[in-house]
Amino acid sequence: MTLIDRPPAHADARPATQRLLEALDARRPGHALPAALYTDPDLHELDLRFIWQRQWIFVGSVAEVPEAGDYLTVDLGPSSVLVLRDDDEQVRAFRNVCRHRGARLVEPGHGSVGNLVCGYHRWTYGTDGALRHAPQLMPGTDPACLGLRTVALREVAGLLFVCLAADPPDDLDRVAEVVDPYLAPHRLSSAKVAAQVDLVEDGNWKLTMENNRECYHCDGHPELLCSLFPTWGLAAHQVPERLRADHERYLQAERDLVARCEELGLPHALVDDLVHRSVGFRVQREPLDGAGESFSPDGRALVRRLLGDLPEFRLGRLGLHTQPNAWFHLQADHAITFAALPLSVDRTLVRTTWLVDADAEEGVDYDVEELTATWRATNAQDADFVALTQAGVADPGYEPGPYSEAEGQVEAFVSWYADRMREEVAR
Incomplete structure (x- = not known):
């Protein structure tokens, strides 16, 4: 072999699926993943194939496509999806690919169309995906066979999930039955978008999700700690003596919230099924600190108009997580959706969207800067944490460390990921 033919020093001739299984086998329960699962481009390609092309993925809310012809696009690895x-x-999802020679139909982002017109050869599709016009189509060609390729789409109380698989996992309906009563009073299907911010984190998508799944690091979020109790996420035996009074205050707020939810008929109890189903999820209504109304410096509402059918502001927050890529915070005044989307092995897009009641007026009922301040700051801090971790797991000195007691949901996410990847390899 000449020097020019020599493979790179990092090359590994073993099949990627073999390396994937070896990496998963090497992880000790209760410990972080081996470095290759965060840094190896070939294993990232398997993530795209086995997770992002097979599972239900949160992509946005119906509030982002409020009128006929409104659309959004989202990239799931190499695949572009048009919602x-x-x-x-009716809200539909299609492959963002012309049926002629494959040109992208619409640019990334949001927009509105009458028809979908390919910018290359002017093939034109209706909003139902049917081919309406194709110049100089060969005689005998049936236009009915050339409609846009559909993508499975499911709305859950105003939240939109898509799945690229020909045979999507069948448990999203069951998850919807559980979480819909929690979400329904917020009426997200009739909310509107107050703001949306895209932030790119310099880390693997799994690091983004792991960071989100714990508050062990929340001392690094001063803005968020204004409304989260100092002992949030800690079991009673984990509370240090200096925080005992804060913990008693949290427990009293929790009792008050539970009592009020019972009076109003609002579901509040924890339902945690993060590991064993394809659509792992966790949902619970919990108290907020201060005034207990919203994510703000004093816990008071940031929007003067109540969201949906909720009767009062002091109802804490409804938290919902879904595997593999989303988390949600719903208060009585507004809701926030978060979607993590992989851009490369070491870059992840985090899309944050703030939803308010459709009749709320900007400048009258809310101020966008105030509404978004807590999570703009928190997301930027999280991006720094994820970048630090990506740099560390890429270091030859990295060895997976043990999780703390406060990182149970990180262990649940990693276990969910490992189970789904093994299932796909076994297909």
């Missing part, structure tokens, strides 16, 4: 409200007011 569109058609002329009959």
Whole structure:
């Protein structure tokens, strides 16, 4: 072999699936993943194939496509998905690929169309995906066979999930049955977008999700700690003596919230099924500190108009997590959706969207800067933490360390990921 033919020093001739299984086998329960699962481009390709092309992925809310012709696009690895409200007011999802020679139909982001017109050869599709016009189509060609390729889409109380698999996992309906009563009073299907911010984190998507799944690091979020109790996420035996009074205050706020939810008929109890189903999820209504109304410096509401059918502001927050890529915070005044989307092995897009009641007026009922301040600051801090971790796991000195007691949901996420990857390899 000549020097020019020599493979790179990091090359590994073993099949990627073999390396994946070896990496998963090497992880000790209760410990972080081996470095290759955060840094190896070939294993990242398997993530895209086995998770992002097979599982239900949160992509946005119906509030982002409020009128006929409104659309959003989202990239799931190499696949671009177009989510569109058609002329009959139904939300649909399609591959963002012209059926002629494959040109992208619409640019990334949000927009509105009458018809979908390919910018290359002017093939034109209706909002229902049907081919309406194709110049000089060969005689005998049936346009009915050339509609846009559909993508499975499911709305859950105003939240939109898509799945690229020909045979999507069948448990999203069951998850919807559980979480819909929690979400329904917020009426996200009739909310509107107050703001949306895209932030790129310099880390693998799993590091983004792991960071989100714990508050062990929350001392690094001063803005968030204004509304989260200092002992949030700690079991009673984990509370240090200096925080005992704060913990008693939290327990009293929790009792008060539970009592009020019972009076109002609002579901509040924890349901945790993060590991064993395809759509792992966790949902619970919990108290907030201060005034107990919203994520703000004093815990008071940031929007003067109540969201949906909720009767009062002091109802804490409804937290929902879904595997593999989303988390949600719903208060009585507004809701926030978060979607993590992989851009490369070491870059992840975090899309944050603030939703308010459709009748709320900017500048009258809310101020966008105030509404978004806590999570803009918190997301930026999280991006720094994720970048630090990506740099560390790429270091030859990295060895996976043990999780703390406060990182149970990180262990649940990693276990969910490992189980789904093994299932896909076994197909």
